[in-house]
Amino acid sequence: VTAARHPMSGGLGGRLAIPAVVLLAAIWMLPLAWVFAASFKPNEVLMVRTDGLLSPPFTLRNYENLIGTSSLLRWLANSAVVALGQTALVLVLSSLAGYGFARTSFPGKRWVFGFVLAGLAVPEQAILIPLHRLFAGLQLHNTYSALILPRLAAPFGVYLMTQYFKAIPREIEEAALLDNTSRLKIFLRIVLPMSLPAQATLGIFSFLTAWNDYLWPLVSATRPDMYTLTVGLASIQTNFAQAEGIGFLMAQAVFAGLPIFIVYLFFQKYIVAAVSGTTVG
């Protein structure tokens, strides 16, 4: 969303609004800033007091412990495998299906499309228990397949790609169709390259969803070595003990939040577009 000057932004109210929002933003940042600062303080100090964080002593011990003793790196790797795998598969499946629905015709297309769109209304909680039984029956829990597969059935990507492909002018394909080029070739060589902006939006959306997913991974990955970062961080909290070291907990919070924050900084434009229901052109 790019902001154009709004007629409401001038005047006294407009001038007062920004300082007020700056103040609110400072309050908003305070919890994160406090945790970030505390993560660089020795644990012995934090056990006594957690104010005055900006004065020494500082230490990197909490982060050293994190690399040495915790499973955070393993969980980070699991999250990366799951999020990247899921994103790649969502893009492939959604692009193919989106093209099929938007640009080709086959018997019963209208009904199949309506049937798929109806799935948009199904929340994950409604199928959580049966899905868990199915994967248990197949003995797939605690595998990457179990963590990746269920989200592939969500029709959002298909819906998004269908809308996008429909907006591409028909003339582009018609010449190729007259030449008797196969549908698959047209899709791969002509239409797919044009859809990069939509791929980016859907890709970043899928990645964030997969990375932050917790309900399904919480019930499916029960072995600590198969936790994703989100579930791993949950396990730290269920045995929440200050004795474990406040500084260590602070460092884990920072470490776990950082990767996705970096992703956000790089892809902000696409994330905002995905959220406000548009694509970046």
Next chain:
Amino acid sequence: MTVPAPPPTAVAAPAARPARAVQRLTELPAPGEQRWTNGLFVAPFLVIYLLLLVVPLVYGLWLSLRHADLLGGTSRFVGLGNYLELWRDPIFLGAVRNTVVFVVMTTPVFVILGLALALALNRPGLLAAALRAIFFGASVLSVTVVTLVWRLVMMPDHGLFANLWRDLGRSPVQPLAIEGLSLAVVAVVTVWWIIGFPMMLFLAGLQQIPRELYEAAALDSAGRWRTFVAITLPSLKRTVALVIVIEVVLQFQLFGQAWFLTLGGPNGSSRLIVQFVYEKGFREWQLGYAAASAQVLFALMLVGILLQMWLARRREVTP
């Protein structure tokens, strides 16, 4: 987004017009002739969709009609027995009440604060962009990072909250451990986490207001307040409605914040519907009963989603 994993419909909402999409597909014949081989494009997704969404959905409905206790190893058909039991279960009714209270507490905040932020930050410049990024930034964090941060903030004696409270000269309190307050703290954390989401929806709505409307108002030398009431608010009516519906649907699915902050306590005062499903299904392994409670949640959300589609359609009728 995390956005806190919004339901797909919620994300697509501003553009989502499934009913019309179906219609348009048939109106506008795609290039090329009709061939069944074209269906192969759709087939891979369709197989996954059938196996991992449609089959579980039907299986879940079937389970909800059975008394299926995994630990006891029993499974028999009970018809609507589970649903009748839910209707009389004080724990379930408490969870429904808590969820409704939570939605009623947070939705006005999302609308009013989200709109206020959007109005203040709908301007060019680096400062406004940075502020937008700050308010939206928290919503990409996963729920467990958010709750870990806030559990540290709310730590007794040592937390940021305890420090500030002490600086004010008050005797120590632990809001998360107080029955009347724990749900309110969960609400505060939730607002902190995803306020950027309604803000972005309002920003998108503000930018769709035609400039000519404001120019006309300026020619009439209408005051700022008058312009706001006569032009901005009426133009945002549908966005407001959309934000309300999206938030209601989203917050009905709330689980993580309450679970990781309070475990639903103290004394069940912050137990929500999804936690009930989780506890019955994955702690007590009463699969039929849990599946039935999930169907109730599904039904409640379906009402919200239908409302959302109706709003999206109405928007088209009166552009």
